[in-house]
Amino acid sequence: ETGVTQTPRHLVMGMTNKKSLKCEQHLGHNAMYWYKQSAKKPLELMFVYNFKEQTENNSVPSRFSPECPNSSHLFLHLHTLQPEDSALYLCASSRGGVSSTDTQYFGPGTRLTVL
């Protein structure tokens, strides 16, 4: 079991629905990340938060909206998604800051299907 949890593990939604993904880390880290993983493609970095501040938005469409209320929790709010947004959404955390040994620890992911 990793120190990063994600809920729900599976989500099926219509294109007009609004839903949220939740991530929680129990590792005392200061940086949290959202990634999208599609079949046979590299992990796509979506958002990065360092010390609760968003430091990266990798040209993600506005139908994805992140929220980081504190260093332990990260949300991804979803609305009016498209079928091509179906993928595994992974949350990760790391110590953050300028640590040269910073490595990421991943949650189990949320398998999202958009109908």
Next chain:
Amino acid sequence: QKEVEQDPGPLSVPEGAIVSLNCTYSNSAFQYFMWYRQYSRKGPELLMYTYSSGNKEDGRFTAQVDKSSKYISLFIRDSQPSDSATYLCAMRAPGQNFVFGPGTRLSVLP
């Protein structure tokens, strides 16, 4: 040219074989290199972390970095069916975000 390239496989080997997994990259600023293992329906799990060039060994796993060739490898000795998974390489430059390869799917057959 993609920033990090990795043969997607699938790679099938018999139990007990030595497995070699590789990534090439184009950004000479990368200094930190990682290998992750991802089982089906799970998130990636950190296996190995190396800094700059050289080798690092941990049990049956050895990670090698050759910065001059922009090439990294993960060797698995005495491979087991439980090693069947997708292996992702990841790397980053100082102060930059992580960049991942697409992963190689490995099957170790009993």
